[in-house]
Amino acid sequence: MLGFAVLTIGALMNAALNDNVLVLNRLWQAINVCTVERAFSLLYMGHAQVVFEEGGNFQTFNFGQWRDFTESHRGDDVVRTVSFRIRVPRVILLVFFDRLPHKDVKFTRHNIFERDHNTCQYCGKRFDRRDLNLDHVVPRDRGGATTWENIVCACIKCNTRKANRTPVEARMHLIRKPKRPKWRPFINVRISNVGHDSWKHFLDLAYWNVELGEDEA
Ligand SMILES: [Zn+2]
Numbered sequence: 001m002l003g004f005a006v007l008t009i010g011a012l013m014n015a016a017l018n019d020n021v022l023v024l025n026r027l028w029q030a031i032n033v034c035t036v037e038r039a040f041s042l043l044y045m046g047h048a049q050v051v052f053e054e055g056g057n058f059q060t061f062n063f064g065q066w067r068d069f070t071e072s073h074r075g076d077d078v079v080r081t082v083s084f085r086i087r088v089p090r091v092i093l094l095v096f097f098d099r100l101p102h103k104d105v106k107f108t109r110h111n112i113f114e115r116d117h118n119t120c121q122y123c124g125k126r127f128d129r130r131d132l133n134l135d136h137v138v139p140r141d142r143g144g145a146t147t148w149e150n151i152v153c154a155c156i157k158c159n160t161r162k163a164n165r166t167p168v169e170a171r172m173h174l175i176r177k178p179k180r181p182k183w184r185p186f187i188n189v190r191i192s193n194v195g196h197d198s199w200k201h202f203l204d205l206a207y208w209n210v211e212l213g214e215d216e217a
Pocket of ligand 1: 120121122123124125154155156157158159
């Protein structure tokens with residue numbers, strides 16, 4: 001860690017160290033972005049690997065391998081240190097989950113919509129946000145809490161039908177059990193913020209496939 005810190009201070013002068021790098025979790029799901037500087041630090045500490053795509057194949061590299069790879073593949077995105085050159089990573093893959101602080105997802109309307117993918121949790125249909133309500137699964141006046149586990153998106157039709165009843169009473173089923181997301185939902189990386197072409201594959205994947213926060217358990 002110290003070694004790289006010294007290099008960083010001493011030598012990484014020509015880099016766009018504040019550029020964004022896409023961060024994937026161990027399941028190759030996009031979860032965040034970090035700076036190039038942070039990415040190098042995670043890479044150097046062995047907490048992350050570089051993901052590099054060539055001809056449709058994705059390869060991973062640890063710090064040493066990536067440095068060697070840089071030597072054999074000339075490119076522009078290179079950071080120069082006193083003793084070597086290293087290519088700027090654009091996508092990294094976390095090797096561990098527990099080496100980064102878990103940030104609690106803020107319990108907001110926006111994040112609930114994100115978690116539920118703007119989908120009514122009763123009929124399973126997607127809606128525009130303005131056509132979705134937040135529903136207390138167990139109604140508030142029956143002791144239902146306002147928590148991740150008891151709040152879901154519901155369309156106006158389902159919400160009205162359920163009224164002030166539990167799902168059992170209303171004979172309505174949740175399409176999935178509501179949970180607190182473990183990772184920050186995928187809200188910081190907007191398509192308009194695509195930092196690099198190589199992100200696109202993972203952003204598409206994340207958008208279509210990820211069940212946020214439910215995969216790391
Ligand atoms: Zn519905």
